[in-house]
Amino acid sequence: MYTRPLARLIDQLQRLPGIGPKTAQRLAFYLLKRPKQETLQLAQSLIDATEQIGVCRQCFTLSAEDPCDICSNPNRELSQVCVVAEPRDVIAMERTREYKGRYHVLGGLLSPMEGIGPEQLKVKELVQRVNRDEVGEVIMAINPSVEGETTILYVGKLLKPFTKVTRLASGLPMGGDLEYADEMTLARALEDRRELI
Amino acid sequence: MSRYYRATGINLKRQPLGEADLLLTIFTREQGLLKAVAKGARKARAKMGGRLDLFVVNDLQLYSGRSLDQVVQAETLHSFNRLSRDLGRLGSAQYWAEAVLAEAVPGQGHPELFDLFLEHLGRLESCATPEIMAQLVHGLYQFLQVSGVAPVVDYCTSTGRVLSQEAAGFSLPLGGLVATECLSDLTQTQPVTQEQVNALQWLPQPVLPPELLVHPIWSDVERLLRRYLEFYLQRSVRSADLLAVCLA
Numbered sequence: 001m002y003t004r005p006l007a008r009l010i011d012q013l014q015r016l017p018g019i020g021p022k023t024a025q026r027l028a029f030y031l032l033k034r035p036k037q038e039t040l041q042l043a044q045s046l047i048d049a050t051e052q053i054g055v056c057r058q059c060f061t062l063s064a065e066d067p068c069d070i071c072s073n074p075n076r077e078l079s080q081v082c083v084v085a086e087p088r089d090v091i092a093m094e095r096t097r098e099y100k101g102r103y104h105v106l107g108g109l110l111s112p113m114e115g116i117g118p119e120q121l122k123v124k125e126l127v128q129r130v131n132r133d134e135v136g137e138v139i140m141a142i143n144p145s146v147e148g149e150t151t152i153l154y155v156g157k158l159l160k161p162f163t164k165v166t167r168l169a170s171g172l173p174m175g176g177d178l179e180y181a182d183e184m185t186l187a188r189a190l191e192d193r194r195e196l197i
Numbered sequence: 198m199s200r201y202y203r204a205t206g207i208n209l210k211r212q213p214l215g216e217a218d219l220l221l222t223i224f225t226r227e228q229g230l231l232k233a234v235a236k237g238a239r240k241a242r243a244k245m246g247g248r249l250d251l252f253v254v255n256d257l258q259l260y261s262g263r264s265l266d267q268v269v270q271a272e273t274l275h276s277f278n279r280l281s282r283d284l285g286r287l288g289s290a291q292y293w294a295e296a297v298l299a300e301a302v303p304g305q306g307h308p309e310l311f312d313l314f315l316e317h318l319g320r321l322e323s324c325a326t327p328e329i330m331a332q333l334v335h336g337l338y339q340f341l342q343v344s345g346v347a348p349v350v351d352y353c354t355s356t357g358r359v360l361s362q363e364a365a366g367f368s369l370p371l372g373g374l375v376a377t378e379c380l381s382d383l384t385q386t387q388p389v390t391q392e393q394v395n396a397l398q399w400l401p402q403p404v405l406p407p408e409l410l411v412h413p414i415w416s417d418v419e420r421l422l423r424r425y426l427e428f429y430l431q432r433s434v435r436s437a438d439l440l441a442v443c444l445a
Contacts, residue, residue, distance in 0.1 A: 018215045112291040113210065115435035118442065145211070146251035146280075146287065153284040154442065173241050183273045184247035 060105040060122050062087045070102055077101040079136035083126065083155065085109050093141055104129065109147040110154055123155060130163050140167040200261040204228055207254045209294045213239060219249055221268065224297060229305040233259055233266040245271050252277045252290055252318060279322045286321055288443025289333040292436040296337055299430050300344040309343045330415040330444060331405055337422055338400035348425050349373025350397040355383065364391045367421055369428040393417055
């Protein structure tokens with residue numbers, strides 16, 4: 001039905017998350033309609049990203065440099081490490097502009113039902129790093145789901161003998177409505193309430 | 198006919214779907230296993246966020262879609278909050294969830310298994326930490342029993358002779374204990390000590406005696422039941438691999 005290069009493009013686009021055959025077809029036609037230079041720039045960006053982006057060997061986030069900008073920044077606190085599940089969580093934390101320490105990307109969450117154990121994650125490397133760099137605090141910035149809690153409890157158990165381990169507070173989102181909050185979130189918010197300063 | 202329907206269900210599996218949706222595997226009392234999408238549930242301000250975590254029991258309003266059903270509303274009936282404060286409890290609950298997922302059938306209600314699962318999650322949540330392994334094994338056996346596939350523990354599966362607190366063997370293909378004299382004639386059979394037979398024979402009871410709740414025998418019995426479950430399912434029980442890590 002499609003000419004061969006177009007069929008190949010649609011097939012490749014379909015492999016992207018959330019893209020079905022219809023959307024892939026629409027995207028392919030859109031790309032072919034754009035000025036050639038723009039489409040080639042997109043293709044070049046894909047090639048550059050694939051060839052230049054690797055993993056920082058200290059924190060395991062995605063980076064074009066090794067060590068990454070955060071790990072090589074002398075103004076970042078060496079004594080604080082924020083543990084996240086995925087590289088995109090580093091971006092979310094950086095957006096707050098509140099955190100001045102460094103990161104450690106685990107590369108996923110412990111999931112016994114999916115057979116994902118500590119050996120598939122960068123847990124051993126975290127323990128080594130905490131001991132080597134004499135880290136004073138490890139902040140667990142992990143999603144508060146069952147897999148997240150399993151990971152927090154497991155990593156916390158390993159690190160507690162060496163350093164202080166904290167986790168992000170969980171509760172009501174800013175601008176949220178108490179009436180619509182679910183019971184678990186409210187219970188956790190109540191449990192972790194704090195005194196007014 | 199309305200495409201909306203209600204069900205009482207416990208979330209057993211959740212996978213990210215698209216930009217901010219969740220694909221849930223829910224074990225419902227009325228319709229067994231069902232898969233449903235929760236739109237926007239991964240957003241920080243999602244109304245249903247916490248209600249869709251694992252081991253939360255909800256009164257659900259669902260919409261029957263063309264390919265997948267959609268969770269429209271969820272009202273929490275029970276959440277096992279204390280499970281998430283202990284690695285051993287969390288690991289055990291996930292082990293059970295894997296066994297229940299293997300036993301439950303889509304579109305076919307199994308209220309006995311549903312009620313039993315909730316009852317044992319409650320026990321797991323409230324038991325003392327050293328009792329977790331005993332509760333885990335007991336729950337696992339009870340789930341197999343209510344599904345009609347529990348191993349035979351009171352008589353020899355080869356001869357039919359009643360076994361009373363004596364050393365015996367455990368046959369995977371025959372699905373239970375065999376008398377010692379039958380051991381040599383059977384393959385895939387392993388010897389079982391008198392103490393293990395005694396522990397196994399307590400498992401069909403609704404509750405375990407208090408003096409047995411903290412006992413090292415349960416680790417051996419768990420390994421035995423796991424081998425049986427894996428033989429029966431013809432695949433490995435993945436959560437069990439992490440059990441040692443969780444209960445260490």
